[in-house]
Amino acid sequence: MNPGIDLQGTFIESLQGFGLPAGAAKAIWMPLPMLIVLVGSTVAVLIAVWMERKVSAAAQQRIGPEYIGPLGILAPLADGLKLVFKEDIIPAKADKWLFTFGPMIVVIPVFLSFLIVPFGENLLISDVGMGVFLWIALSSVVPIGLLMSGYASNNKYSLLGGLRATAQSLAYEIPLALAVMAIAMMSNSLSTVDIVQHQSGYGLLGWNVWRQPFGFVIFFIAALAECERTPFDLPEAEEELVAGYQTEYSGMKFALFYLGSYVNLTLSALLVSILYLGGWEAPIPVGLISSTFNISDTTPWLQVITGAIGILMTLLKTYALVFFIVLIRWTIPRVRIDQLLNLGWKFLLPVALANLLATAGLKLTFPAFFGG
Amino acid sequence: MFVLTGYEYLLGFLLVCGFVPVLALTASKLVRPSRRGPVRRTTYESGMEPVGGAWIQFNIRYYMFALVFVVFDVETVFLYPWAVAFSQLGLLAFVEALIFITILVIGLVYAWRKGALEWS
Numbered sequence: 001m002n003p004g005i006d007l008q009g010t011f012i013e014s015l016q017g018f019g020l021p022a023g024a025a026k027a028i029w030m031p032l033p034m035l036i037v038l039v040g041s042t043v044a045v046l047i048a049v050w051m052e053r054k055v056s057a058a059a060q061q062r063i064g065p066e067y068i069g070p071l072g073i074l075a076p077l078a079d080g081l082k083l084v085f086k087e088d089i090i091p092a093k094a095d096k097w098l099f100t101f102g103p104m105i106v107v108i109p110v111f112l113s114f115l116i117v118p119f120g121e122n123l124l125i126s127d128v129g130m131g132v133f134l135w136i137a138l139s140s141v142v143p144i145g146l147l148m149s150g151y152a153s154n155n156k157y158s159l160l161g162g163l164r165a166t167a168q169s170l171a172y173e174i175p176l177a178l179a180v181m182a183i184a185m186m187s188n189s190l191s192t193v194d195i196v197q198h199q200s201g202y203g204l205l206g207w208n209v210w211r212q213p214f215g216f217v218i219f220f221i222a223a224l225a226e227c228e229r230t231p232f233d234l235p236e237a238e239e240e241l242v243a244g245y246q247t248e249y250s251g252m253k254f255a256l257f258y259l260g261s262y263v264n265l266t267l268s269a270l271l272v273s274i275l276y277l278g279g280w281e282a283p284i285p286v287g288l289i290s291s292t293f294n295i296s297d298t299t300p301w302l303q304v305i306t307g308a309i310g311i312l313m314t315l316l317k318t319y320a321l322v323f324f325i326v327l328i329r330w331t332i333p334r335v336r337i338d339q340l341l342n343l344g345w346k347f348l349l350p351v352a353l354a355n356l357l358a359t360a361g362l363k364l365t366f367p368a369f370f371g372g
Numbered sequence: 373m374f375v376l377t378g379y380e381y382l383l384g385f386l387l388v389c390g391f392v393p394v395l396a397l398t399a400s401k402l403v404r405p406s407r408r409g410p411v412r413r414t415t416y417e418s419g420m421e422p423v424g425g426a427w428i429q430f431n432i433r434y435y436m437f438a439l440v441f442v443v444f445d446v447e448t449v450f451l452y453p454w455a456v457a458f459s460q461l462g463l464l465a466f467v468e469a470l471i472f473i474t475i476l477v478i479g480l481v482y483a484w485r486k487g488a489l490e491w492s
Contacts, residue, residue, distance in 0.1 A: 035388070038392065090418075093415055093425060125381050129377070256393055299411065356451075
């Protein structure tokens with residue numbers, strides 16, 4: 001197996017070369033990947049927002065943002081700046097503290113989930129053993145923040161939006177967790193790195209989507225519902241609830257909700273590509289090409305290229321999914337709340353359970369094919 | 373083998389992430405205008421004078437869903453270790469989990485038939 005580039009190891013070793021103790025070297029290293037990931041995910045959000053606006057415009061035969069930067073690429077940044085300078089209004093009847101904590105509780109777990117998102121074998125903040133399970137746990141914290149801000153606003157629309165967010169998350173969390181469980185069963189691990197490595201070696205054919213087609217559909221639908229995208233955007237349905245839980249918000253607190261929802265969208269697309277579409281693996285395995293040309297896996301320039309291809313592949317798959325999700329927004333109308341709950345409880349939950357049992361049965365029968 | 377490595381990053385990243393909204397709100401506080409008037413701070417109800425507050429008792433309608441959710445959520449937590457260690461456990465564990473899931477499916481069917489999964 002190609003171990004890939006180990007930035008952490010190299011960095012700490014070179015610092016120790018200057019005579020620093022190992023603990024201090026690690027303490028200097030620790031914030032670096034975190035800050036890179038934070039900045040990277042914020043840029044990823046700007047791109048996702050731009051894509052949303054541009055693709056929506058194309059779907060409606062408009063031009064979309066055009067003047068701010070080439071092809072309007074800086075429009076989301078201008079939006080953000082405008083929100084920074086906007087007055088912050090807390091309604092007189094609202095609960096001031098909960099009103100402020102709500103958006104914070106929404107944003108923190110979504111950013112924290114980037115801890116487990118790998119862009120290469122060693123290109124992630126930390127390969128914790130809990131892996132995807134941590135993400136499932138964190139994603140269920142978000143609705144608490146939504147309910148909190150909906151309740152704190154003391155506004156009927158907000159409260160209904162917050163309650164809908166909770167109902168939706170109750171219905172879709174279990175199918176999501178069960179779909180991930182089937183993947184964890186096949187990979188014998190919850191770690192995202194292990195899950196991607198389990199899909200490696202055969203290029204396009206090794207990806208989990210072929211072995212877990214039902215799991216893929218369940219996960220995709222549940223992820224759409226978890227990040228409140230159309231057709232499941234009931235908590236902020238503008239025709240019914242003005243803007244749902246964010247009705248009373250303005251300025252930076254609204255920006256936090258906005259940021260949170262787009263980070264969540266990008267994160268869900270990232271996780272779909274990691275769990276089902278081979279993560280950083282290229283459709284044609286890089287290891288195969290390098291071995292045909294008799295290049296050793298440990299050649300430094302090859303490792304750099306492999307790392308770069310890994311990041312590129314992850315981002316390509318992710319943005320292809322974001323593009324698809326934006327298209328869905330302009331294709332499928334919003335569902336009613338009873339249809340939403342029926343789909344979650346009466347369809348996805350039984351199918352996800354059956355999918356889990358089928359995976360277990362197939363793993364017993366064909367251990368070689370389903371990860372031994 | 374499950375070893376608790378790498379979790380110091382979780383704690384560190386939690387601190388860094390917790391800092392993000394605080395920083396954003398403080399930065400905005402320094403530059404934004406603040407003109408507070410009594411009308412500006414009224415509750416928004418599409419331009420109407422607000423009638424009553426939102427903090428009242430009403431039927432949230434999905435109480436039963438929440439109860440079923442608790443059952444299945446705990447079930448998923450129980451099943452996760454089984455799924456991860458499945459290749460070492462073999463057939464017997466599969467049968468055990470099958471019985472466990474069957475009992476829960478009976479529960480789901482019961483809740484369904486009783487109408488707990490209806491938005492009425």
